[in-house]
Amino acid sequence: MTTPKPTPNVPLRMEMTFELPGTPDQIWDAIATGNGITSWFMPTEVEEREGGKVLLHMGDDDSPGTITGWDPPHRFAYVEPDWASLSGHDPASVSEIATEFIVEAKSGGTCVLRVVSSAFGTGADWEQEFFDDMEKGWRPYFEHLRLYLANFPGQRVTSLVVFATVDRPRDEVWAAMRRDLGAESVGQAIAARGIAGTIERLGNPPEPSGLLVRLSEPVPGYLAFAVHGPDGGPTMVFITGYLFSDDAAAYVERAQPDWKAWLDTLAVPAS
Secondary structure, eight states, X not given: OOOOOOOSOEEEEEEEEEEEESOHHHHHHHHHSHHXXXXXXXXXXXXXXXXXXXXXXXXXXXXXXXXXXXXXXXXXXXXXXXXXXXXXXXXXXXXXXEEEEEEEEOTTXXXXXXXXXXXXXXXXXXXXXXXXXXXXXXXXXXXXXXXXXXXXXXXXXXXXXXXXXXXXXXXXXXXXXXXXXXXXXXXXXXXXXXXXEEEEEEEOTTSXXXXXXXXXXXXXXXXXXEEEOOTTSOEEEEEEEEEOSTTHHHHHHHHXXXXXXXXXXXXXXXX
């Protein structure tokens, strides 16, 4: 006798609120256009209309979606049908995940951005774990968004994305990364590996926030360094660059192989 599949009727929800610098139009450009989203989140393609397509490029994975709400500059919403497959589960076991951005103007040149993601699952443990991990993973990106709006609103972005899997415990990799970059405290000026800038965020594992550096050299922008993984390894290591300069593409072509080689060296304990 075949056991019927559970019906996805257990609600799942993530909600976050941020106060951000900028006008509603500036916030809208940052959350509802391909260049805007790529300037603080992941490389993203957007067809700017209701019913249009959204495609988020997440390393080796892509997450396609469809725009369900398009009300500039107040509400942007889309659904992604395949979120379960990102964690190795059957997409048919859950509903689509719906994400909504709502922008509200405040006095003093700021806006409140409310972000809500919701879906229905069957009550399996992995479903709530997915939403919990999603919130932990997303929050640091909104610090990127704040930095982008304060320094580079509306500018054309060039992305740098480098990642590696390191067979070494997470805390050791994080310590080696900080040591090589000379990263000690927020507000510190650093100059290492061909970059110069200021540390905007420094969060220790198991937080996924990592290190955020606002660049002054060789091109303006910012670099995010992050480590993820279980206590005993292996560890995923990421560098994501958001660069705003006519020289940025040349820098990425030149520097990306060097950053990848450096990530690979983090697998080797210092002698």
